[in-house]
Amino acid sequence: MTDTIDRLLLAGGDLQTLARDLEGTRGALPRRIEADAENVERGLAQLVLTLIELLRQLMERQALRRMEAGNLDDEQIERLGETFMKLEQRMQELTEHFGLDQRDLNLNLGPLGDLL
Amino acid sequence: MLYLYAFVRESADVRDATGVGGAPVHLVPLGTVAAVVAEVEGAVESTDENVLAHAHVIDALAATSDAVLPVRFGRGFRDRDDLESAVTRLEAQLEDRLNEVSGCVEIGLHVAAPVQPAQPAGSGRDYMQDRLRDLARADALAADIHAPLAERARGATRSRSVGTTALLRAAYLVPAADVDSFRAAVDDARHRHSELSFACTGPWPPYSFAVLEREGAAV
Numbered sequence: 600m601t602d603t604i605d606r607l608l609l610a611g612g613d614l615q616t617l618a619r620d621l622e623g624t625r626g627a628l629p630r631r632i633e634a635d636a637e638n639v640e641r642g643l644a645q646l647v648l649t650l651i652e653l654l655r656q657l658m659e660r661q662a663l664r665r666m667e668a669g670n671l672d673d674e675q676i677e678r679l680g681e682t683f684m685k686l687e688q689r690m691q692e693l694t695e696h697f698g699l700d701q702r703d704l705n706l707n708l709g710p711l712g713d714l715l
Numbered sequence: 716m717l718y719l720y721a722f723v724r725e726s727a728d729v730r731d732a733t734g735v736g737g738a739p740v741h742l743v744p745l746g747t748v749a750a751v752v753a754e755v756e757g758a759v760e761s762t763d764e765n766v767l768a769h770a771h772v773i774d775a776l777a778a779t780s781d782a783v784l785p786v787r788f789g790r791g792f793r794d795r796d797d798l799e800s801a802v803t804r805l806e807a808q809l810e811d812r813l814n815e816v817s818g819c820v821e822i823g824l825h826v827a828a829p830v831q832p833a834q835p836a837g838s839g840r841d842y843m844q845d846r847l848r849d850l851a852r853a854d855a856l857a858a859d860i861h862a863p864l865a866e867r868a869r870g871a872t873r874s875r876s877v878g879t880t881a882l883l884r885a886a887y888l889v890p891a892a893d894v895d896s897f898r899a900a901v902d903d904a905r906h907r908h909s910e911l912s913f914a915c916t917g918p919w920p921p922y923s924f925a926v927l928e929r930e931g932a933a934v
Binding site: 606607608609610611612613614659662663666667673676677678679680681682683684701702705 | 822827829830836838839840841842843846847850880881894898901902905909910911912913914915916917918919
């Protein structure tokens with residue numbers, strides 16, 4: 600680990616956030632679910648919620664792009680917005696339920712960058 | 716199997732370097748460039764130990780020669796013919812890239828915004844407009860940090876994120892002599908944006924600048 604510390608040129612702010620961000624680079628290597636009896640539920644929940652979060656964010660982006668391009672009418676915008684809003688609330692409840700943090704749902708999407 | 720670490724100039728010196736599994740490293744000349752390889756038995760597993768051994772070889776190369784194009788972990792070839800046939804057609808591009816990174820190091824920068832608890836929106840439309848505003852704000856912030864740094868660097872790459880928490884994840888190709896002044900420029904940005912988290916790392920071998928354009932494939 601000394602290598603890593605030697606190479607920190609400058610840091611400031613909430614390093615916890617950044618450390619998690621760096622952990623995301625591990626996504627380039629095979630990931631394993633912690634499969635012991637106590638962790639298996641949480642591990643699976645993390646995996647499933649991460650995938651749902653990815654889909655939610657991608658769909659939301661797509662909808663926002665269509666809205667910006669003027670391809671959605673008022674009614675569609677209202678309906679989509681309400682759906683995404685409810686989905687976000689529900690996701691928050693689920694992450695809390697499984698003792699996860701929103702940042703646990705980060706995912707390295709390779710050339711697309713990070714999810715969160 | 717021939718395990719590939721990096722490309723260097725044909726004149727580079729790789730004596731005494733050992734890599735994954737302690738296998739000694741040697742050069743395979745391919746015209747003006749040379750591949751840095753080691754003979755290994757079977758596939759190289761992606762364990763922490765092997766990944767670090769790979770990185771150490773590249774660090775050692777970067778310490779002794781002025782131009783190194785690191786190859787991603789895990790690239791092997793059946794034999795010398797297999798390597799040569801895969802690489803020969805890329806020789807001109809490799810040479811250009813070596814010239815580009817010559818004398819330079821990579822500086823990495825991660826900038827993250829604080830996680831904002833979502834504000835309840837009054838309506839679906841309000842929610843969508845809030846999101847659009849968040850995205851525009853994140854884009855503007857990231858550009859404000861990235862643009863002046865990219866201008867100082869010989870090269871810059873930036874990966875996109877879908878969300879707005881990881882604001883900026885970028886790598887800059889900086890002449891080794893300019894690392895201090897570049898660091899000062901990052902510090903400047905950090906003071907302009909004290910609400911954000913910054914981590915600037917380096918100097919690294921130019922991993923992010925060793926991507927060949929053909930098929931967008933990383934070497």
